[in-house]
Amino acid sequence: QVQLQESGPGLVKPSETLSLTCTVSGASISSGTFYWSWVRQPAGKGLEWIGRIDFSGSTNYVPSLRSRLTLSVDTSKNQFSLKLDSVTAADTAVYYCARADYDILTGSYAFDVWGQGTMVSVSS
Amino acid sequence: IQMTQSPSSVSASVGDRVTLTCQASQGVGKWVAWYQQRPGKAPDLLIHGASSLQTGVPSRFSGSGSGTEFTLTISSLHPEDFATYYCQQANSFPITFGQGTRLEI
Numbered sequence: 001q002v003q004l005q006e007s008g009p010g011l012v013k014p015s016e017t018l019s020l021t022c023t024v025s026g027a028s029i030s031s032g033t034f035y036w037s038w039v040r041q042p043a044g045k046g047l048e049w050i051g052r053i054d055f056s057g058s059t060n061y062v063p064s065l066r067s068r069l070t071l072s073v074d075t076s077k078n079q080f081s082l083k084l085d086s087v088t089a090a091d092t093a094v095y096y097c098a099r100a101d102y103d104i105l106t107g108s109y110a111f112d113v114w115g116q117g118t119m120v121s122v123s124s
Numbered sequence: 125i126q127m128t129q130s131p132s133s134v135s136a137s138v139g140d141r142v143t144l145t146c147q148a149s150q151g152v153g154k155w156v157a158w159y160q161q162r163p164g165k166a167p168d169l170l171i172h173g174a175s176s177l178q179t180g181v182p183s184r185f186s187g188s189g190s191g192t193e194f195t196l197t198i199s200s201l202h203p204e205d206f207a208t209y210y211c212q213q214a215n216s217f218p219i220t221f222g223q224g225t226r227l228e229i
Contacts, residue, residue, distance in 0.1 A: 037219075047159075047167065047210055049219040062218040096166055100214075108173035109214035110157035114166035 002026040004097050004115035012091075012122050018084040022097030022115060029078045030055040035100040036073065036080045037111065040093040048093075052100065053080055087122045094119050125149050127211050129222035136227065140201045144225045146194040146211035155215040158187055158196045161224075162207045170209075171196060201227075 008020035022036070029036065037052040051061040053071040061069050068085040084091060095118055098111040126149040136142050146156065154174040159167035169178045171187035174194060184199045198205055206229050211222040 046223045047161075047212075047221040049212075049221065052219075060217050098166075101172075103173070106173040106176060107154040108157070108176060109155055109219075110169050110172035110178075110212070111159070111167070112169050112172075112178065114168075117166050 002099065002113045004099065004113055006095060006097050006115045006118040008095075008118060008120070010119055010121060012087055012120060013124050014088055014122055015086055018082070018087050018091060018120055018122070020082045020095055020097075020118065020120070022080050022082075024078045024080075024099075028075075029073065029080065030075050033102045035102060035109075037098045037100055038071070038082050039096045039098055039111070039114075041096070041117075042093045050082070050095075089122050092120065092122045125152060125213050125216060125220055127213055127220050127222035129209075129211055129225045131225060132223065133226040133228060135229065136201055137229070138201050138203055142198045142201060142227065144196045144209055144227075146189075146196070146222050148192045148194070148213055148215075151191045152213040152215035154190050155213055156187075156189065156194050157212045157214070158185075159210045159212065160205075160207045161210065167210060 003025045005023045012018045035052045038050040053059045059071050070083045073080040097115045099113040101112045102109045128147045130145045156174045158171040161167040175187045186197050208224045208226045210224050
């Protein structure tokens, strides 16, 4: 059974860097046609995809965060990570890591495994 | 690509049949998934590839559509189905979600 677990500080000061790590268990981050994403959700609002990375380190980012966002992967630890620079209150949200399963034959790209989410508040 | 869900909220009763709609601002083929999210929980995948039922999801859930119009149907509501539902497209980056439909008793 594949499980994802987010970890990182729950409180970050404005203008500082938000750093989160997602640890994958039950499967190798290097196996299969999987992509590893971050999705965030401000309180009471909808889901926002932030970006994704594959086992080789290839990334895609949402344009609105591209200048501040860095995703990385550590296959030896079976982890992938997020760093978001110069945070503001607008970055306060629950951050989820998620696995995307990709099947070009069925036209399917969907997040089939999610972490439980971690609340990050940006405040001084 | 903007995904617009309608209605934003709907009230229904146990046993009712409910259809939720998602419209894409441009064609996305069948690269659409649907999720259920209960309060305080991560989303759960229901449908992928617009109409394929995720393993373990009850058969009362079904999805259809292609191009710009998609629907999620729950054939007979169970008490645990009252939640918020999101559609998501992956035809092109950035991946985007609809704003959600809240299904209330």
